[in-house]
Amino acid sequence: MKPHNPNRVPTDVYLSFVSSLSGNRMTLLVGVIVHAATCLAIAAKTQSPLYVALALGFIVVFIGRIATFRAFDKVDKDALTHDDIQRWERILVTGAAGTTTLLGFASGYAIFFLGDGFAELACIAVTMATMVSVVGRNYGSRMAIDIQTFSCCLPMIICSLMVLDFYRGILSIFLIPFWLTTRAMANGVREFLYENVIARREITSIADRFDTALNNMPHGLVMVDAQNRIQVINRKACELLRIGDPERLKDRDLGAVLRYGARYSFMDASQPELILRQMTHVAEGKLSRTLIHFPEDLSLEFSASPRADGGAVLIFEDVSSRVKAEQKILHMVRFDSLTGLPNREYFSHLVQDYLARHTKKRGPIGFMVLDIDEFKHVNDMRGHVTGDRLLCAIANRVAKQAGKATVGRLMGDQFILFFPHAKDMAALDAEIRRVHTAIQGTYEADDVTFLVSLSGGFVLLESDAFAMEEWSIKADLALFESKSKQRGGLSGFEREMDGRYIEQQKLKSDLRDAIAAKGLSVAYQPMFKADGSRIECAEALARWVHPEKGAIPPDVFIRLAEEMGVISDITRFILMKACTDCMTWPEHIAVSVNLSARDLRDADILAVVAEALQASKLEASRLHLEITESCLIDEPAAVRAILAELRARGITIAIDDFGTGFSSLSYLDTLPLDIVKIDRSFLRNIVEDGRRLKLLRGTVNLARELGLKIVTEGVETTEQLALLNKYRATDLIQGYVFSPPVPSQNIALLQQAIGRRAVQRRRNKVA
The missing domain is CATH 3.30.450.20 (PAS domain)
Incomplete structure (x- = not known):
C-alpha cells in the first residue's frame, strides 16, 4: 500500500512521518552555517550587500524553525487528531520551504545578475547539496519534498534560460530530471518505510495475538x-x-x-x-x-x-478431574453401592485375575458363599432402611475378618468369599471356619441390636481345577445343605451333595416340559406416572408353579433356562402372551418384555417380535423391549444392529437394571435407547443419605440430557415416592408403593379405579 493520501495513512504512522520533519537538528545547524558562510563569501568577493541580507535570512529562518520544533516537542502527541497533525505538517514544511526558497533565489540571482563564476558555482553547489539532504530530512512529507525541490530548482532554471546562453540553457533543462529524481528518491524512501512500518505493526499485532492465545x-x-x-x-x-x-x-x-x-x-x-x-x-x-x-x-x-x-x-x-470422575464411576460400576464390596461381576474378575497371575503356584484354594439367615424378616419388621444399615454392618465385619480372602456381594443378603492359596487343605478349612465363626453374633443398626447368624457353604479344591460357575454351584449346594440343617451352620461341599445337583437337573427337565406344555404364566407389574394418575406400561414377568415344589422363584428358573439354552422359548411365549393381553387393556397402556443375552445373539428375535405383533394386531409403539448390559458382552456390534432395527420398526427400547452392571454409563450414548430403568439399589437409604440422592439425580440428569425417559424400579415407600416427585427424578414409577405384579385382567381394573378416583376428586372440588 502506497500512502498517496495522508488520510489513508494510520494516524500514528502519519504522526511519525511528520515528526521526522523536526528531527536531525544538528544537520540543520551545519546547513545554516554553510549557507550563511557561502553568502558572506560571495558578498565579500562581489561586494553585493544582497548576500549579506541572504545570510541573515538563513539565520532568521533557522531560528524560526528551531522555535517551531520546540513548540512541536511540547505538544501532547497522543491527543493530536489527523487534522492537527496535518496542520503541524504545513507549519514545519513552511519553515523548510523558507530555507530552500532563499537558496533558489541566491542561485538564480548569481546566474542572471552577478555573472560571477565563483558566485554561481558556490550557490549552485550549496543548493545541490541541500537538495540531496532534503531526501534524508524530509522524506516523511510529500508536500515538503515537492515544495523544497520546486523552490530550489525553479529559480535556477528560469534565470539560466533568461541569460540566453545555449549551453546554460541545456544545463538548466538537466535540472528538471535531477528535480524529478530527487523527488522520486524521497517518495521511494517514504513508501518503503511506510510499508515496513505497516508490516512491522501487523507482525507485532499477530505476535501479540499469538502470545495472548498461547498463554491463555x-x-x-x-x-x-x-x-x-x-x-x-x-x-x-x-x-x-x-x-x-x-x-x-x-x-x-x-x-x-x-x-x-x-x-x-x-x-x-x-x-x-x-x-x-x-x-x-x-x-x-x-x-x-x-x-x-x-x-x-x-x-x-x-x-x-x-x-x-x-x-x-x-x-x-x-485431566485430574476427569481421571477422578472416571475412577469414581468405575468404582460405582465395580462395587456394590450399598456395602462397598465388589459386585458379582467384579468379584469374578478379581478371582480370575488372581489365578492368571499365579498360574505356576500350587495349593488349595477356597470358595465360600454366605447367606444371612431370615434377613427378610428384618426388612419386613424394621423396614428396608434399617435392613440396609444392618447389611452394611455385616459386610464391614465380613471384610474385616476375611483376612487375605477377597470378599464380594453376591446378591441380596448373600456374600461370596475367595480364599487364596494355602499350604494345605486342613489349614484352609480352619481359616474358613474361623472367618465363619467370627462374623456370627450381635450387630447394631439404628440403635437396635440384632442377633445375626450367617449360614455358609464352601468348596476346597486345587487351583488348577477351579471353574467359577461350576464351583459356585457346588458352594450353593453346600450352603443349601447347611441351611437345611440349622441356622448359622457351615458345610463344605461333599460328593454326596451331587444328589442335590441331580435334583437340580431334574428341575431343569421339568422346566423344559413346562415350556413345551405352555405351563408358565405371566404376571404384570404396572408402571405408573410419577403422581400415580395413570398407568403407562406394564412389565411382563414370567411365573412357574411346579406341580410338586410349588412356585419356583423367577431368578432360579430363568437362570436354569439360560443354562439350558431354552430362554428364547420362554421369551417367545412371553412375547406372544404379553402382546395378546395388551390388546385387552386401554389403548394408552403399553407392555414391556425382557430380552435375554441369548435372544440377541442372532437376528431371529426380529422375526419373533414381528410374529407376535402380527398375531395380536398390537401396534409396535405399544411394545417395549428391555435389555440388560449382559446382552452386550459377547457381540456388542451385532446387538446394537438388532436393537436399531427393532427401534426403527417403532418399538421402544429400554435398558433394565441400570447402574448395577460393569459399565452402565458407557451404553447410554452408544445404544439405540428410549428408556432407562433405574435399578432399585439406587433407592436404598435415599431419604436419609443426601449423597445417594445426588447420585440418583446426577444419573437421571445425564439420561435426560441424552433425551431418555426415566423409569424407577423398586419404589416401595411413600417417602421414596415423595422425594422422587420433589426433585422430578423420574417419569414413571414401578414398585410396590403403587402395585405388586398382578394378573392381566387386573391392569384394566387398576386403571378404571384410578379413573374413578380422579372423577371423585373433581366432584369433591366442585362440591
Whole structure:
C-alpha cells in the first residue's frame, strides 16, 4: 500500500512521518552555517550587500524553525487528531520551504545578475547539496519534498534560460530530471518505510495475538527443535510442570528442564525420562496420546505431533478431574453401592485375575458363599432402611475378618468369599471356619441390636481345577445343605451333595416340559406416572408353579433356562402372551418384555417380535423391549444392529437394571435407547443419605440430557415416592408403593379405579 493520501495513512504512522520533519537538528545547524558562510563569501568577493541580507535570512529562518520544533516537542502527541497533525505538517514544511526558497533565489540571482563564476558555482553547489539532504530530512512529507525541490530548482532554471546562453540553457533543462529524481528518491524512501512500518505493526499485532492465545489456552504447549531444545513454551505448561518462567526456558534442552523440575518441584525422578519417552512414542505414531500420573493427584494427558524440521509439538492438559470422575464411576460400576464390596461381576474378575497371575503356584484354594439367615424378616419388621444399615454392618465385619480372602456381594443378603492359596487343605478349612465363626453374633443398626447368624457353604479344591460357575454351584449346594440343617451352620461341599445337583437337573427337565406344555404364566407389574394418575406400561414377568415344589422363584428358573439354552422359548411365549393381553387393556397402556443375552445373539428375535405383533394386531409403539448390559458382552456390534432395527420398526427400547452392571454409563450414548430403568439399589437409604440422592439425580440428569425417559424400579415407600416427585427424578414409577405384579385382567381394573378416583376428586372440588 502506497500512502498517496495522508488520510489513508494510520494516524500514528502519519504522526511519525511528520515528526521526522523536526528531527536531525544538528544537520540543520551545519546547513545554516554553510549557507550563511557561502553568502558572506560571495558578498565579500562581489561586494553585493544582497548576500549579506541572504545570510541573515538563513539565520532568521533557522531560528524560526528551531522555535517551531520546540513548540512541536511540547505538544501532547497522543491527543493530536489527523487534522492537527496535518496542520503541524504545513507549519514545519513552511519553515523548510523558507530555507530552500532563499537558496533558489541566491542561485538564480548569481546566474542572471552577478555573472560571477565563483558566485554561481558556490550557490549552485550549496543548493545541490541541500537538495540531496532534503531526501534524508524530509522524506516523511510529500508536500515538503515537492515544495523544497520546486523552490530550489525553479529559480535556477528560469534565470539560466533568461541569460540566453545555449549551453546554460541545456544545463538548466538537466535540472528538471535531477528535480524529478530527487523527488522520486524521497517518495521511494517514504513508501518503503511506510510499508515496513505497516508490516512491522501487523507482525507485532499477530505476535501479540499469538502470545495472548498461547498463554491463555487451557493446554500446556511446548515446541522443540530437532535437538530437543525448547523454541516455544506457554505459561500453562510451566504452571503444570512447575518449571519456572517461560522467558528463561527458550533454547534450553527439554530433558534438562524436566530433570530440573524433578529435582526442585513435585515430579518423581523417573518422570522426566518417561515424558520424553512417551512423547517420542506419540510423535512416532505408536501412541495417539498418553496419560501420566504425578504426585499430588495430578494427571496430565500428553499428545505430540512431529514437525517437518525434525522437531515436535508437545501438548498436554490437566485431566485430574476427569481421571477422578472416571475412577469414581468405575468404582460405582465395580462395587456394590450399598456395602462397598465388589459386585458379582467384579468379584469374578478379581478371582480370575488372581489365578492368571499365579498360574505356576500350587495349593488349595477356597470358595465360600454366605447367606444371612431370615434377613427378610428384618426388612419386613424394621423396614428396608434399617435392613440396609444392618447389611452394611455385616459386610464391614465380613471384610474385616476375611483376612487375605477377597470378599464380594453376591446378591441380596448373600456374600461370596475367595480364599487364596494355602499350604494345605486342613489349614484352609480352619481359616474358613474361623472367618465363619467370627462374623456370627450381635450387630447394631439404628440403635437396635440384632442377633445375626450367617449360614455358609464352601468348596476346597486345587487351583488348577477351579471353574467359577461350576464351583459356585457346588458352594450353593453346600450352603443349601447347611441351611437345611440349622441356622448359622457351615458345610463344605461333599460328593454326596451331587444328589442335590441331580435334583437340580431334574428341575431343569421339568422346566423344559413346562415350556413345551405352555405351563408358565405371566404376571404384570404396572408402571405408573410419577403422581400415580395413570398407568403407562406394564412389565411382563414370567411365573412357574411346579406341580410338586410349588412356585419356583423367577431368578432360579430363568437362570436354569439360560443354562439350558431354552430362554428364547420362554421369551417367545412371553412375547406372544404379553402382546395378546395388551390388546385387552386401554389403548394408552403399553407392555414391556425382557430380552435375554441369548435372544440377541442372532437376528431371529426380529422375526419373533414381528410374529407376535402380527398375531395380536398390537401396534409396535405399544411394545417395549428391555435389555440388560449382559446382552452386550459377547457381540456388542451385532446387538446394537438388532436393537436399531427393532427401534426403527417403532418399538421402544429400554435398558433394565441400570447402574448395577460393569459399565452402565458407557451404553447410554452408544445404544439405540428410549428408556432407562433405574435399578432399585439406587433407592436404598435415599431419604436419609443426601449423597445417594445426588447420585440418583446426577444419573437421571445425564439420561435426560441424552433425551431418555426415566423409569424407577423398586419404589416401595411413600417417602421414596415423595422425594422422587420433589426433585422430578423420574417419569414413571414401578414398585410396590403403587402395585405388586398382578394378573392381566387386573391392569384394566387398576386403571378404571384410578379413573374413578380422579372423577371423585373433581366432584369433591366442585362440591
